[in-house]
Amino acid sequence: MTRRELYGLLAAIFLFAVAALLPVFDTGYGLSLGVTIAMYTVLSTSWTLFSGPTHYISLATAAFFGLGMYVVGGGLDIMPFPLLVIIAALVGAVLAGLVGLATLRLSGVYFVIFTLGLAELIRQLMTWGQTTLGTSSGLYVLTDVDEKMIYWQLLILAAFVYLMGWWINRSRLGFALRIIGNSEVVAAHSGINTALTKIFLFMVSGSIAALTGAILAPRWTYIEPTMAFSPMLSFLVVITALIGGAHRLWGPVLGVVPFVLVWDLITAKFPNQTALMLGVAFLLIVYAIPHGFVGLGEKYWAKYKEWRVSP
Amino acid sequence: MTDTSALSVRNVTRKFGGLVAVDNLSFDIKEREVLGLIGPNGSGKTTMLNLISGELKPGSGRVQVFGRDLSGRPAHRVARYGVARTFQLVRMLPSMTVMENVAAGGVFGYRRYWGAKLKRRARYLIEHVGLGGKEQMPVVALTYIDQKRVELARALISDPKLLLLDEWLAGLNPPEMKIGINLVSGLRYEGRTILIVEHYMDAIRSLCDRCVVMNSGAKIAEGSPDDVLNDPEVVRAYLGDDDA
Numbered sequence: 001m002t003r004r005e006l007y008g009l010l011a012a013i014f015l016f017a018v019a020a021l022l023p024v025f026d027t028g029y030g031l032s033l034g035v036t037i038a039m040y041t042v043l044s045t046s047w048t049l050f051s052g053p054t055h056y057i058s059l060a061t062a063a064f065f066g067l068g069m070y071v072v073g074g075g076l077d078i079m080p081f082p083l084l085v086i087i088a089a090l091v092g093a094v095l096a097g098l099v100g101l102a103t104l105r106l107s108g109v110y111f112v113i114f115t116l117g118l119a120e121l122i123r124q125l126m127t128w129g130q131t132t133l134g135t136s137s138g139l140y141v142l143t144d145v146d147e148k149m150i151y152w153q154l155l156i157l158a159a160f161v162y163l164m165g166w167w168i169n170r171s172r173l174g175f176a177l178r179i180i181g182n183s184e185v186v187a188a189h190s191g192i193n194t195a196l197t198k199i200f201l202f203m204v205s206g207s208i209a210a211l212t213g214a215i216l217a218p219r220w221t222y223i224e225p226t227m228a229f230s231p232m233l234s235f236l237v238v239i240t241a242l243i244g245g246a247h248r249l250w251g252p253v254l255g256v257v258p259f260v261l262v263w264d265l266i267t268a269k270f271p272n273q274t275a276l277m278l279g280v281a282f283l284l285i286v287y288a289i290p291h292g293f294v295g296l297g298e299k300y301w302a303k304y305k306e307w308r309v310s311p
Numbered sequence: 312m313t314d315t316s317a318l319s320v321r322n323v324t325r326k327f328g329g330l331v332a333v334d335n336l337s338f339d340i341k342e343r344e345v346l347g348l349i350g351p352n353g354s355g356k357t358t359m360l361n362l363i364s365g366e367l368k369p370g371s372g373r374v375q376v377f378g379r380d381l382s383g384r385p386a387h388r389v390a391r392y393g394v395a396r397t398f399q400l401v402r403m404l405p406s407m408t409v410m411e412n413v414a415a416g417g418v419f420g421y422r423r424y425w426g427a428k429l430k431r432r433a434r435y436l437i438e439h440v441g442l443g444g445k446e447q448m449p450v451v452a453l454t455y456i457d458q459k460r461v462e463l464a465r466a467l468i469s470d471p472k473l474l475l476l477d478e479w480l481a482g483l484n485p486p487e488m489k490i491g492i493n494l495v496s497g498l499r500y501e502g503r504t505i506l507i508v509e510h511y512m513d514a515i516r517s518l519c520d521r522c523v524v525m526n527s528g529a530k531i532a533e534g535s536p537d538d539v540l541n542d543p544e545v546v547r548a549y550l551g552d553d554d555a
Contacts, residue, residue, distance in 0.1 A: 193385075
């Protein structure tokens with residue numbers, strides 16, 4: 001381990017410890033914001049594990065997230081909550097595997113559209129299933145899991161995602177993903193099984209999104225398809241990841257924190273214009289900070305170093 | 312058969328719609344031989360190369376490398392079995408450095424390296440193709456010939472049993488061409504087995520042990536470079552009936 005990695009690790013442990021103390025000081029509005037931030041941190045970072053190096057933009061986060069929620073909502077009568085969380089992760093991985101087999105031959109915009117359509121398809125199926133087989137359009141999730149527990153569970157999941165991302169980045173798998181993102185033809189002719197690599201990472205990412213949904217289900221107490229499979233969630237995950245910078249593991253969290261805070265203000269002040277604001281945010285990112293805050297920082301850091309050498 | 316060929320192409324046909332790009336083609340390459348695959352534009356040379364490297368699947372026929380049937384196998388399988396290639400239009404990994412571009416060929420292919428060993432081997436090959444000192448440069452900052460060198464190093468790093476060069480010398484100016492020919496003839500003296508697709512006749516003459524000439528997807532001649540280049544049918548294919 002290099003010195004730089006050691007400092008990074010120490011800083012990460014310190015930040016996690018500080019974050020873990022939040023419920024001690026505030027169990028109201030602050031904690032609620034904390035849960036939202038932790039949720040988007042996990043979702044955006046795990047999204048980045050796959051989409052960052054490969055540049056495959058997935059809008060299917062809501063599909064996996066909602067599925068995880070429904071596993072918990074539907075299974076609470078027969079199984080304990082922790083078991084359901086594990087099942088949700090497995091179901092998410094299986095769905096991602098199937099989707100991957102079917103779609104990862106698509107590239108560019110076709111993949112984007114397919115993933116968006118997938119979330120919508122699952123939402124419609126759920127609505128149809130619930131109204132024809134059940135009596136209501138939603139499910140009650142009644143547990144004794146409180147917001148504090150949800151928050152800590154999300155933090156543990158976030159730590160797990162970071163560790164996994166760190167491991168992937170320094171492994172052959174991470175190198176393979178970067179090669180694939182640069183050129184799939186070169187990757188294949190260098191001996192990389194591109195399909196398998198992409199499907200594996202997509203499964204990891206989908207599984208974590210399903211886990212997040214499962215953990216968050218108790219917070220909502222009542223879930224229905226329009227909320228659980230909201231396409232807005234998929235878009236927000238992409239936006240926060242891009243604001244922060246999708247080419248670094250710690251990029252998304254830098255986007256998530258400011259975005260959630262601002263977004264909270266916007267939804268409170270302009271509840272009817274959120275879609276418009278989201279569109280504006282998208283445009284601003286694409287034009288002003290194409291590589292996110294991290295990219296911006298790296299650019300100025302490089303300029304600063306040049307300036308120090310040259311005068 | 313005791314002495315298996317390094318590459319054996321048997322009755323390979325590939326059609327694109329109504330066009331027969333490769334028509335019942337057969338040829339062999341012996342170990343340590345440098346074979347030139349030549350022919351006028353559009354005669355199916357690159358398609359043949361793609362059929363060997365797994366980029367395309369043959370419609371019928373067999374491709375064997377050192378006795379192993381690789382016809383229709385996906386590109387990554389072919390690469391792992393020891394076939395490396397360069398591309399007609401140079402293909403870089405644009406967000407990476409020279410070092411990473413070269414290393415990319417040596418992690419998942421025929422011989423696999425990682426960590427310090429990979430770095431050492433990549434550095435050696437970068438030096439070998441004449442790019443010493445440019446290891447940390449972003450690959451997009453390189454000139455065309457230097458990018459071609461990177462591609463060659465990336466193909467060589469896994470120590471392939473068979474190397475496919477697709478118009479590796481195309482697009483170079485005369486002095487660069489000289490450097491390029493020297494590089495490839497260096498590989499020949501190392502004893503590598505190479506299939507060269509090339510237009511530049513001087514290069515063919517000085518590099519190849521043997522040539523296969525294609526026209527409209529079919530083989531029209533085979534033999535030593537001087538023989539095939541004087542073959543009336545080859546001249547006709549290149550220059551038309553009047554000059555034959």
